[in-house]
Amino acid sequence: MKILIIEDEKALSESIAEYLSKQEYHCDVAGNFHDAVDKIEYSDYDCILLDITLPDGDGLKILEQLKADKKTDGVLIISAKNSLDDKIKGLNLGADDYLSKPFHLSEMNARIAAIIRRKNFDGSSIIQFNNLAIDTQSKTVTIENNPVELTKKEYELLLYFVSNKKRLISKEAIAEHLWGNELSSNFDFIYTHIKNLRRKLMDAGDADYIKSVYGMGYKFTGQ
Amino acid sequence: MKLIAKYNRVNIPITIATLLISSIGFYFIIRYVLIHQLDKDLRIEKEEIIHYVKEKGTLPETSNYKDQQIEFYPATNDDFKTKFLTENGLGRQDGETRSYRKLEFSVTVNGNNYKAVVKKSLQETEDIIQMILVIVFSVIVLLLLVLFVANRFLLAKLWKPFNHTLEQLKQFNLSSKNIITLRDTDINEFKELNETALFMTQKVRSDYESLKKFTENASHEIQTPLAIIKNKMELLAQSENLEESQINLIQSINHAASRLSRMNQSLLLLTKIENRQFENKERIHFSYILNRLIDNLEELPATKNIRVIKNIANDFFIEMNEPLAEILISNLLINALKHNYQNGKIEIDLSGNTLTLKNTGPAPKIKTSELFERFKKESTSNESLGLGLSIVKMICDSYGFDVSYNFKEEMHVIKIIFSH
Numbered sequence: 001m002k003i004l005i006i007e008d009e010k011a012l013s014e015s016i017a018e019y020l021s022k023q024e025y026h027c028d029v030a031g032n033f034h035d036a037v038d039k040i041e042y043s044d045y046d047c048i049l050l051d052i053t054l055p056d057g058d059g060l061k062i063l064e065q066l067k068a069d070k071k072t073d074g075v076l077i078i079s080a081k082n083s084l085d086d087k088i089k090g091l092n093l094g095a096d097d098y099l100s101k102p103f104h105l106s107e108m109n110a111r112i113a114a115i116i117r118r119k120n121f122d123g124s125s126i127i128q129f130n131n132l133a134i135d136t137q138s139k140t141v142t143i144e145n146n147p148v149e150l151t152k153k154e155y156e157l158l159l160y161f162v163s164n165k166k167r168l169i170s171k172e173a174i175a176e177h178l179w180g181n182e183l184s185s186n187f188d189f190i191y192t193h194i195k196n197l198r199r200k201l202m203d204a205g206d207a208d209y210i211k212s213v214y215g216m217g218y219k220f221t222g223q
Numbered sequence: 224m225k226l227i228a229k230y231n232r233v234n235i236p237i238t239i240a241t242l243l244i245s246s247i248g249f250y251f252i253i254r255y256v257l258i259h260q261l262d263k264d265l266r267i268e269k270e271e272i273i274h275y276v277k278e279k280g281t282l283p284e285t286s287n288y289k290d291q292q293i294e295f296y297p298a299t300n301d302d303f304k305t306k307f308l309t310e311n312g313l314g315r316q317d318g319e320t321r322s323y324r325k326l327e328f329s330v331t332v333n334g335n336n337y338k339a340v341v342k343k344s345l346q347e348t349e350d351i352i353q354m355i356l357v358i359v360f361s362v363i364v365l366l367l368l369v370l371f372v373a374n375r376f377l378l379a380k381l382w383k384p385f386n387h388t389l390e391q392l393k394q395f396n397l398s399s400k401n402i403i404t405l406r407d408t409d410i411n412e413f414k415e416l417n418e419t420a421l422f423m424t425q426k427v428r429s430d431y432e433s434l435k436k437f438t439e440n441a442s443h444e445i446q447t448p449l450a451i452i453k454n455k456m457e458l459l460a461q462s463e464n465l466e467e468s469q470i471n472l473i474q475s476i477n478h479a480a481s482r483l484s485r486m487n488q489s490l491l492l493l494t495k496i497e498n499r500q501f502e503n504k505e506r507i508h509f510s511y512i513l514n515r516l517i518d519n520l521e522e523l524p525a526t527k528n529i530r531v532i533k534n535i536a537n538d539f540f541i542e543m544n545e546p547l548a549e550i551l552i553s554n555l556l557i558n559a560l561k562h563n564y565q566n567g568k569i570e571i572d573l574s575g576n577t578l579t580l581k582n583t584g585p586a587p588k589i590k591t592s593e594l595f596e597r598f599k600k601e602s603t604s605n606e607s608l609g610l611g612l613s614i615v616k617m618i619c620d621s622y623g624f625d626v627s628y629n630f631k632e633e634m635h636v637i638k639i640i641f642s643h
Contacts, residue, residue: 101449
């Protein structure tokens with residue numbers, strides 16, 4: 001899987017590349033508009049991370065370029081402006097999703113995974129993790145063919161975990177993913193959700209994938 | 224005190240005093256002039272008598288008319304001095320007291336000395352003076368009256384441009400786009416006032432605009448370094464074999480960065496609402512959005528075992544910006560959840576044009592009127608920013624909705640009346 005990171009802030013693109021590389025993505029980084037245009041012309045990417053406020057050009061122009069070239073690369077816009085106008089404009093120009101700074105790398109990763117899933121949807125909508133299978137089409141979860149009844153939030157939580165498997169995910173990132181910014185300061189809420197999800201997975205197939213990491217958050221891991 | 228009252232307080236006594244003093248002066252002058260005239264008549268009479276005596280060698284007949292009397296008295300010496308006198312005497316006919324002006328002089332007829340007295344009644348003079356004084360006083364009263372009325376109307380008219388300017392300045396609102404409109408005036412002072420007012424409001428507005436721009440840009444610029452901090456910390460947290468102390472450090476840094484970021488976003492949102500960047504309105508199905516957002520949070524209340532009681536009218540539509548409506552509702556819902564007890568309850572009622580949100584929770588410790596202010600927060604916990612309710616208030620204000628908070632029967636009650 002190839003990902004292009006278009007971001008003029010080097011410290012940020014480095015972090016993103018480091019996180020994504022560990023998820024077995026191959027990352028290219030473009031630090032300015034022209035570099036980005038060159039890279040897009042030269043090769044195809046599964047997903048492009050696009051900072052629309054570049055110093056030497058409007059990031060939205062890249063979207064137009066992609067459209068003109070009839071490319072089907074997935075695009076996730078990252079922007080310092082949490083602006084609805086930009087969001088609508090970007091999505092209308094063919095971007096797949098919009099993420100405003102600052103964001104959690106785990107959140108970004110989950111969004112990229114979702115975009116790639118949609119793009120590479122070749123009949124199979126099943127994500128397999130050990131004995132766990134998630135059908136993203138029907139939004140159902142089974143463990144060794146035993147259905148697991150999850151609430152909407154528990155399903156979202158599981159998908160988030162699986163997208164960021166083997167990585168440490170902070171409670172804050174989870175809270176923000178499930179309920180948006182406003183409630184992310186209140187972690188009491190997620191504790192119950194995780195407890196319930198864990199119990200349901202255990203009941204269905206003795207799959208204790210969710211590990212709590214002292215003081216930090218949670219990790220979804222097979223071991 | 225009104226300017227006109229202050230002006231009158233000085234002006235009216237001075238006017239009255241001046242008029243009174245000049246009336247008194249007028250009285251004396253007229254009196255002097257009239258008596259002078261009388262004396263002249265008396266002197267003519269004297270000349271006539273002397274002339275008569277010289278010609279005829281006898282005294283003329285004494286006469287006793289109402290307005291003029293001539294009398295002769297024998298006198299011992301002939302160097303009797305001519306003198307004018309004013310005296311009060313009894314009238315001959317009616318016995319009334321009358322004032323007379325008399326002239327005494329000596330005449331010599333055939334070696335006999337006589338004192339001649341010519342008297343003229345002052346009645347007429349006094350009548351004239353009286354008449355004149357009546358006229359003068361009437362004029363004073365009339366003048367004062369006219370001045371008073373004229374001042375009232377004239378001043379009201381004169382001050383009109385000033386009052387208009389004042390009204391415009393009162394209505395001046397930094398956050399609204401409309402500029403103050405001042406009427407043309409030919410009064411220099413007001414012209415100057417208008418020019419200054421216009422200049423100042425424009426200056427204030429442009430300063431405010433650039434400050435707003437600066438705030439917005441600064442807030443945006445802050446997001447990128449914040450993103451770097453948060454992402455680096457996230458990477459750091461991924462490392463294996465972290466010590467407990469390191470974990471605590473990462474946690475605190477993360478926490479602070481998140482708070483800063485949330486605060487920044489909330490302030491940015493407030494600025495955007497203030498700047499009216501959510502101008503575009505549409506007819507939105509408010510009931511539907513409310514239900515959707517409640518459902519979206521549905522699993523949250525369960526974690527605290529909070530009961531949610533809904534009573535939402537189906538068909539409530541409103542002219543509003545949809546993202547703002549969502550922010551409004553979720554702020555209210557989250558507030559009701561956050562400041563709630565274990566096993567508490569939330570009541571959401573939408574009927575007529577009123578949305579009422581009630582929730583159990585600890586009684587407010589600060590004045591309820593202050594709850595809508597920025598950074599006023601109930602808890603001293605660092606988690607709460609104290610911006611949620613001010614965002615609610617700001618949204619309501621920008622649409623002219625009436626929002627109120629109460630603590631009644633152990634419940635926090637927030638009521639929004641959607642009226643334009």
